[in-house]
Amino acid sequence: MPTGVALRDAREQLFDAAERILLRDGPSALTSRAVTTEAGCAKGVLHRHFADFDAFLAELVLDRTARLEARGEGLRGTAGTGAVADNLAGALTGLFESVAVAIIALTTSRDALRARLRDGRPSGVPLLTEATTVIAGYLAAERDLGRITADADIDTLAPTLIGAAHLLFADRNGTPPQPAAVRRTVAAVIAGVLPDPQT
Incomplete structure (x- = not known):
C-alpha cells in the first residue's frame, strides 16, 4: 500500500x-x-x-445530509410546476436511490455513531429526519400556492411519505422499485389533500 x-x-x-x-x-x-x-x-x-473512525462516520453522515438539504432547495423551487405527485416521487427516488438507504442502515447499526450525531442535531434517525423536513418544506410551499388543501396535515404527510418510500427502497440487494410504483405510493398518500385530481 x-x-x-x-x-x-x-x-x-x-x-x-x-x-x-x-x-x-x-x-x-x-x-x-x-x-x-x-x-x-x-x-x-x-x-x-479525523479523531477516530466514529468521527469520520459522523462527518460522512453530516456531509451527505448537507447535500440532501441543498437538494431540498431545488425541490421547493419546483412548487407550482408539474404534478405534485411527480415532484414528490422524483425527489423521493433521488433521495433513496442515493447512498441514503445505506447511511440509514449504518446509523441504526452503530450506537456510538448515533449518539455522536445527536449532539446538536434533531432527534430521530439521521438523514430521515432531515429528509422529512425537506419534504415538509415542499408540501408547505405547495399548500401556500393552493395546490394542496389548506387543512393538509403536513407534519403527518411528510414522515408518511418518507416512511413509505423508505420501505420501497430498503432492500439493498433487491432491484429498485419501478418509478410507477413510487408514484402510485406517493399518489395514495397525498390523494386526500389534492384539491384538483390532475395536480
Whole structure:
C-alpha cells in the first residue's frame, strides 16, 4: 500500500470511498482499513483528518445530509410546476436511490455513531429526519400556492411519505422499485389533500 500518495481532497476522497463500500457491500463492511484501501491511501491518512473512525462516520453522515438539504432547495423551487405527485416521487427516488438507504442502515447499526450525531442535531434517525423536513418544506410551499388543501396535515404527510418510500427502497440487494410504483405510493398518500385530481 503506498504511504506517500498525496490526496487532493483527502476528506472527500475518503467519503466517496466509504460511500462506494456502503453501496456495494453494506454497513458491516465499512471499516477504516476498507475505506483507506478503497481510497488507495495509507490508513494514517484517515486518522490525520479525523479523531477516530466514529468521527469520520459522523462527518460522512453530516456531509451527505448537507447535500440532501441543498437538494431540498431545488425541490421547493419546483412548487407550482408539474404534478405534485411527480415532484414528490422524483425527489423521493433521488433521495433513496442515493447512498441514503445505506447511511440509514449504518446509523441504526452503530450506537456510538448515533449518539455522536445527536449532539446538536434533531432527534430521530439521521438523514430521515432531515429528509422529512425537506419534504415538509415542499408540501408547505405547495399548500401556500393552493395546490394542496389548506387543512393538509403536513407534519403527518411528510414522515408518511418518507416512511413509505423508505420501505420501497430498503432492500439493498433487491432491484429498485419501478418509478410507477413510487408514484402510485406517493399518489395514495397525498390523494386526500389534492384539491384538483390532475395536480
